[in-house]
Amino acid sequence: MYVAVKGGEKATSAAHAWLDETRRGDTALPELSVAQIEQQMALAVDRVMAEGSCHDRFLAALAIKQAKGDLIEAAFLLRAYRTTLPRFGASAPLETSRMRLRRRISATYKDLPGGQVLGPTFDYTHRLLDFALAAEGRDAPATPEAPTDMTGVPRVTEILAREGLMQREALNESEPGDLTREPLSFPASRPVRLQNLARGDEGFLLALGYSTQRGYGNAHPFVGEIRVGHIGVEITPPELGFAIDIGDIGITECQMVNQFKGSRTEPAQFTRGYGLVFGHGERRAMSMALVDRGLRARELGEEADAPAQQEEFVLYHSDNIEATGFVEHLKLPHYVDFQSELENLRTIRRAAEVELREAAE
Amino acid sequence: MTRLTPGFAAPVLDAQASFRVILEAMSRPGRLQRIEARITPPAPLCTAAAAALLSLADADTPLWLDAGEAVAEWLRFHCGAPITQEISAARFALACGTAPSLEALDVGTDEDPQLGATLILQVAGLVASEGWRLTGPGIQHEHRLRVHGAPAEFTAAWARNHTLFPRGVDVLLCAGDSIAALPRSVTIAEG
Amino acid sequence: MAVLARASAAELADRLAALPELPAAETLRAPETGLVMVRGRAGGDGDAFNLGEMTVTRCAIRLGAHIGHAYVAGRDNAKARMAALLDAALQDGLLHDALMRAVVEPLAAAQQEARALEARKAAATRVDFFTMATMR
16 A cells, blocks of 8 residues: 655655765766766666667667666656657668678577678687776777678578478568557567567666576577677658668677477478577567477467466566566565554464463463 | 648657646646647647647657548657557547537547547637636636637537546637647536 | 668757758647557567557658658657658758768767677677586
8 A cells, every 4th residue: 555655855855866976986086977977987878778678779788877877767757758759650660681790699600691790799708807997098909800701691590491491480461569559468479579578678678588498498499690790770651651770779689599399280391590689688588489489389389388488478577677676665664554464463473362361371 | 742841849858848848737626727839830730739649649649530631640750759640549639510419439448547548629719707617626616718610519428438438538729829738637517 | 861860959950050051941740748558579489468658759841842750768868859841851852962971970880889888898708618628
């Protein structure tokens, strides 16, 4: 039960003033600019855009600054801001096969058309703290270049599908459900599940994805392909009636390949788990793909008793804005609630004491 | 395409100001409000109806209208609202000619009564302090409103709409730059 | 529009400043920021799903007999206005060729070079994995 409390305005504004001061930190040091965060904390910006479900690098960087680096608080700020904006429409579905690639790797084929391209990755670094970075003013070394012909980079899933070894995805051009317009209902369609996972908490997705690898869900996943890069977004404004390109966004795509033992109607073949996220977020895209595959268990006629296969459990708890709201609300006044529990407990105690005394007599 | 005239000069601020007026009109059913917007919508659309649609309609709200191609083009351009021929599918309906029957509009469901459509009814004139007697939430005693050019049998149709509560249709009456609202909660008696 | 949408406001302002004055323009729809829901496809080629929104700013400007439209990613009103103005001017047969030469083509070339540079950097990280002789 909730009860309105009054007062505390002075304390609240003093607390917020102190918050502002601590955000700024030591004034002997130069203040961080939003542009610096956007450029130099790029992966934090990407995560806030993904979980805030709103692609705008400047806004995400501003939110990180305002939230003092608390990325869930920043995603919350971004979600709140987006509610003030009108929706102009929806884009044409991204054709990720046409991405401009910075990175493209496959763990299933070593020699695949288009090659393995590492891009700017942490992989194969030694995870040794680099104290040279503590010395400011050092220019990054020049990035090597090589002649290129990056045209024609087919999807790994397509290579398998042509051999009939990869299940084709369902394709009907109906309007996908939208969580920002309609609340979740069950059973959820795969498009709704993917939207939910794309904006889900990275830690939650990672833990669930990990659990499917460790035996909670019987998955034997391979990274068919990871793609990181940029892609143009196209919309068709009603007043124009034709598609226009409105600019690029950064995205990461992951195709997880899983074996499927087949069913009465389908032969044994590979199936896909799919991850697609804003910005450069491989861990996020891979986790999303593992969980997407987990949630397809029922549709594929597999046993579905592991946590990552339980649709309601996963989809209801993936959103960190909702989760943090409900967990953190516990610190707000619950005085009346608690008084009634206290009263209840005292009554039980009194009754027990009376019983004890009567038994002793 | 080249006959198009501008919409709001400052889309965000002007829409907010108009929204405030519409909110005031909905809160005090039947009270006349003025929408001060410097816009020149294509005929036959009046200023108040145009400002209401610029403020309320967008890509998520299918719009039905009977005001001709120039108005449709103007609203599609400025609001981005999809124009529908199916009045039952419309979130907003704009009637400048013979008004559609209220029963033709979506009244929402008991679970989602907010999905009931809003009819923007352009009439010949609105006069306060005479005519209909309105009572209901937002009205202390009684509001009077005379509607010149109200659809035939409107009060009877309204009574049927009122019985559906919480479902039902809301109406915005517009004439020139004047606007008055009939939320579904209001009761109308002939004056 | 693809080229104008990818240019920065500063680049557009520089290019416009170097041009002879354009005819008087009327703002038909002042710059306004909103959202576009970006869609992907399940498995890359299956059913469409809603990935998340992005900010977009739109503007429409009338220049003589032509209406220029801009829908550009981000929240830059000035950029949307300049893109709409250029879109209108480009529809004018008398201005089209000169504007293509003075504005669109140099911007397109710069964007193409930036993409090519990125592709060359990516190519330098291309690897060949060797599988070692099996041990068992």
